Amino acid sequence: MLAFVLRRLAQSIFVMLAVSLIAFSLFRFVGDPIAQMVGQETSIEDQENIRERLGLNDPLTTQYVRFVSNLSQAEFGYSYRTRQPVSEMILSRLPATLELGAISLVISLIVGIPAGIYTALKRGFLSNALLVATLVGISIPTFVIGIFLIYLFGVSLGWLPTFGRGQTVALGWWQTNFLTVSGWKALILPGVTLGVYQLTLTMRLVRAEMQEVLKTDYIKFATARGINYRSLYLNHAFRNTLVPVVTIIGLQLGGIIAFSIVTESVFQWPGMGLLFLESIRYVDIPVMSVYLVLIALMFVVINLVVDLLYFAIDPRVRLRGSHD
Amino acid sequence: MINAWLRWSRENELAYLFFRNPVAIVAAIIAILCIGGAVLSPWLAATDPYDIASLDIMDSLIPPAWSESGDARFFIGTDDQGRDLLSAILYGTRLSLLVGFLAITFASVLGVTVGLMAGYFGGRFDAIMMRIADIQLSLPAILTALLVDGIAKGLLPRGQHDNLMIVVLTVAIGLSLWVNFARTVRATTFVERNKEYVQSCEIMGMHPFRIMFTHILPNIMGPILVILTVDLAVAVLLEATLSFLGVGVPANQPSLGTLIRIGTEYMFSGEWWIVIFPSAMLILMIISINVLGDFLRDALNPRMR
Numbered sequence: 001m002l003a004f005v006l007r008r009l010a011q012s013i014f015v016m017l018a019v020s021l022i023a024f025s026l027f028r029f030v031g032d033p034i035a036q037m038v039g040q041e042t043s044i045e046d047q048e049n050i051r052e053r054l055g056l057n058d059p060l061t062t063q064y065v066r067f068v069s070n071l072s073q074a075e076f077g078y079s080y081r082t083r084q085p086v087s088e089m090i091l092s093r094l095p096a097t098l099e100l101g102a103i104s105l106v107i108s109l110i111v112g113i114p115a116g117i118y119t120a121l122k123r124g125f126l127s128n129a130l131l132v133a134t135l136v137g138i139s140i141p142t143f144v145i146g147i148f149l150i151y152l153f154g155v156s157l158g159w160l161p162t163f164g165r166g167q168t169v170a171l172g173w174w175q176t177n178f179l180t181v182s183g184w185k186a187l188i189l190p191g192v193t194l195g196v197y198q199l200t201l202t203m204r205l206v207r208a209e210m211q212e213v214l215k216t217d218y219i220k221f222a223t224a225r226g227i228n229y230r231s232l233y234l235n236h237a238f239r240n241t242l243v244p245v246v247t248i249i250g251l252q253l254g255g256i257i258a259f260s261i262v263t264e265s266v267f268q269w270p271g272m273g274l275l276f277l278e279s280i281r282y283v284d285i286p287v288m289s290v291y292l293v294l295i296a297l298m299f300v301v302i303n304l305v306v307d308l309l310y311f312a313i314d315p316r317v318r319l320r321g322s323h324d
Numbered sequence: 325m326i327n328a329w330l331r332w333s334r335e336n337e338l339a340y341l342f343f344r345n346p347v348a349i350v351a352a353i354i355a356i357l358c359i360g361g362a363v364l365s366p367w368l369a370a371t372d373p374y375d376i377a378s379l380d381i382m383d384s385l386i387p388p389a390w391s392e393s394g395d396a397r398f399f400i401g402t403d404d405q406g407r408d409l410l411s412a413i414l415y416g417t418r419l420s421l422l423v424g425f426l427a428i429t430f431a432s433v434l435g436v437t438v439g440l441m442a443g444y445f446g447g448r449f450d451a452i453m454m455r456i457a458d459i460q461l462s463l464p465a466i467l468t469a470l471l472v473d474g475i476a477k478g479l480l481p482r483g484q485h486d487n488l489m490i491v492v493l494t495v496a497i498g499l500s501l502w503v504n505f506a507r508t509v510r511a512t513t514f515v516e517r518n519k520e521y522v523q524s525c526e527i528m529g530m531h532p533f534r535i536m537f538t539h540i541l542p543n544i545m546g547p548i549l550v551i552l553t554v555d556l557a558v559a560v561l562l563e564a565t566l567s568f569l570g571v572g573v574p575a576n577q578p579s580l581g582t583l584i585r586i587g588t589e590y591m592f593s594g595e596w597w598i599v600i601f602p603s604a605m606l607i608l609m610i611i612s613i614n615v616l617g618d619f620l621r622d623a624l625n626p627r628m629r
Contacts, residue, residue, distance in 0.1 A: 016460050138614060140609040140610075141564055143564075144584065144606065258464035262479065280470060
């Protein structure tokens with residue numbers, strides 16, 4: 001177990017170093033940092049002075065080491081566009097993205113898992129309709145879903161707000177949507193938009209896994225023993241589909257964070273994705289590279305947690321792990 | 325001739341399965357219509373939406389021909405610039421598909437080459453390539469594409485940007501999709517390379533690249549074909565998304581995503597057609613490609629039969 005954890009940890013650190021190298025080269029080679037910082041009339045000598053003072057003439061390896069050590073101390077530098085510290089900008093945008101992501105994950109699981117089990121067990125009209133719906137769901141781009149929802153519930157019916165977060169409540173530095181009615185209302189449309197694609201994935205996966213498990217001998221045997229069907233499906237079959245389901249939830253968290261860029265753009269949701277998009281439009285390299293590193297960090301942590309969860313869920317992994 | 329066709333379809337398993345699957349046939353017809361309409365758009369479209377001189381601003385925001393204030397010249401209405409929406413959609417589809425096909429070609433050539441070499445040679449090249457693939461898989465495709473796009477924006481001089489946008493998009497989307505090809509091809513090559521035909525080629529002293537591309541490649545076309553179809557849909561989706569986000573193709577050459585973005589601005593004031601028709605076209609195209617992809621995967625997978 002320990003060896004396994006250590007090996008995965010080493011892998012994760014390797015990935016993070018590689019991503020930070022990409023972020024560093026972005027920072028160093030795309031555009032000239034000095035040109036972004038000073039005005040047109042600054043003399044070449046002054047520019048050289050700044051370059052020297054900031055250590056941009058040092059060997060690249062020294063600069064990279066300094067870059068990584070700054071990153072690890074959460075010193076992210078200043079935005080080219082707003083001149084604010086990047087850490088402040090990201091921290092103020094983080095709660096919006098995380099809350100939106102949490103809602104869409106909940107939607108995708110609450111609807112996706114039961115629908116997946118149902119379509120695996122039953123055939124008939126509803127089941128087929130759900131399956132067709134997943135194919136359509138995968139094929140409709142996230143932003144089109146958002147637009148249709150805005151048109152239907154925002155423009156035609158006028159029930160829900162179509163942009164922004166509504167009223168938020170501050171809990172320390174964390175602005176939350178969960179404590180006001182207008183905050184909840186503002187969450188619904190973007191949450192559903194972001195959740196639909198993940199929902200179809202969850203449903204398809206749960207269905208496929210259930211079908212695999214239902215073919216196994218132990219299910220046939222349990223059926224022969226005359227166990228009632230509810231217990232058979234939920235305790236014997238569904239529990240054994242959990243390993244791949246946990247994996248996909250982990251991957252989905254990443255997908256949700258990534259696709260929140262699109263959803264946030266459609267609903268003008270003031271989260272990290274919108275910030276990243278703005279920074280791409282203005283070639284605001286510091287924000288871009290920090291966002292990249294943070295997203296990679298999130299992915300790496302999620303993958304690590306997923307791998308460790310296997311130990312809790314699947315005894316076979318535990319056995320294999322103890323032999324290592 | 326029909327007899328010859330029937331005989332061919334009886335001998336060819338894939339064709340046999342295809343002609344017995346009505347959903348796949350309908351999807352194929354829709355896909356062919358979309359592609360055909362896109363390729364032939366310069367001849368099919370009533371007006372040239374790229375020709376600014378022919379646009380009349382007085383024609384802007386005309387609703388579809390069947391509504392009260394519609395105009396018979398513009399069957400599904402016009403957009404904010406006075407472009408005929410149907411023509412704009414045909415040209416837009418052409419651009420979307422062009423970027424999609426270019427990107428998928430780039431991704432598949434890169435991915436298949438890397439996958440073949442990694443699977444055939446193994447060793448250090450394999451290890452390095454698969455690590456890179458791992459890193460890239462930890463970033464979703466849309467993020468990779470956005471990032472490459474952003475980097476290109478920073479590196480290219482301002483004036484060049486619009487001209488090179490199609491190349492930038494192709495590379496951005498292609499780079500975010502090559503991993504799928506590389507991993508699948510590597511896994512199948514691994515299996516193939518221990519088979520007798522490969523060994524006999526080696527004994528004859530054939531060059532490794534000749535073995536890879538003329539002997540192994542034809543035997544692993546099945547999985548590659550499936551990824552090609554599925555990822556074509558993904559590539560078209562990515563292009564539409566990037567254009568929708570405003571980092572894709574320049575606004576004077578609207579793709580479907582750009583048209584949808586323009587449409588959303590007018591949705592709130594009741595001009596629904598600008599957003600609905602391009603969206604419908606995009607969805608129809610992607611659904612039909614996805615259905616074909618599903619069909620191919622099931623048909624080429626012996627376990628499903």
